[in-house]
Amino acid sequence: MLKQAACGLFFFVAWASVAKAASFGVSPVRVTLSETQQMGAVTVRNDSIEPVSMQLEVLNWSQEAGKDVLTPSRELLANPPIFTVPAGGSQLVRVGLRRAPDGQRELTYRIALQELPPPPKPDFMGSRMLMRVSLPVFVLPEVDAKPVLRWQATRTSQGGLKVSLTNNGNAHIQIANFKLSMPGSAQPWVTKQSSEYVLPGQSRDWNLRANAEYPAPLPGVTLQLFAQTDAGDIEAEVIIAP
Structure with a gap:
């Protein structure tokens, strides 16, 4: 089973500093980049008693008629793209900007962290829930940015x-x-x-x-x-x- 959740739905206060899924936590839950801050970092922590393998996907984030539209993007770099976090351990994910910021408008992306299925155990029966977390990435424009x-x-x-x-x-x-x-x-x-x-x-x-x-x-x-x-x-x- 695949359980997908945008980070904004994990907590009622969605800009809290940590988002926790059933087996791993992510901090912070958003990344902000700019011309002067072209690199960011996210820590993935494994709170379970077993290793957790993750795969990253970088997505362009837009909206149409009030609905999110996500498409693959190469304008951000998230590294490492695939990793395994040991039980009780953590992994640092670096996020980098591969293009110049827009001159007038904020750019918006999402990084999807998908839990990969572990090797099946001989005595395992039933289904396993795999977690997927989507983190927003905002790239500030060259001018002052604010909503109106x-x-x-x-x-x-x-x-x-x-x-x-x-x-x-x-x-x-x-x-x-x-x-x-x-x-x-x-x-x-x-x-x-x-x-x-x-x-x-x-x-x-x-x-x-x-x-x-x-x-x-x-x-x-x-x-x-x-x-x-x-x-x-x-x-x-x-x-x-x-």
Whole structure:
């Protein structure tokens, strides 16, 4: 069995310093490179009682219609590409940039760490779960990089609310969670647990269901939004479109 998980889904706070799978841990869970920092490092630690063999894959990371698109890339170097970590040991993986940073926009990649199946034991019966971890790699542009966010909200045909975020900046944003409150209300109308990246020039939607106790606000109402992100806490006003 293959269990695949993006690093942003390992923990609710996805930019924590360590991600742990069933048999190994990875630290840090993201790499940031630039013109002045063209090399980075990731430590893979084996917490199991058996050796763990890993294979690395470097992927270009883009988004289309709010979905991640991953394609093989040679613009990064991750070394060693295949390695075995002894029980209780660790392995240093070096990540290097093989191209110049973009002049205006952040570049985005992912490094996939795939656990390889061990040699079968004669008495083994059943299936084995193999872990796959995907780490984001960000390459800063030559200019200052920051997200520029635009929030929107519209009522759905089912009576719920669709909240949309467009990133018009030149750097990513990662939304850990957000809540929407009615005007003058101390209690949030809805709280959304999330761990979503929105890359530069991309958008993402969240469909929020309403119920009889908490119906969706009417068009024209201005909601107060509070979100926790990897760029810090943000607040914004969101007007429900007619």
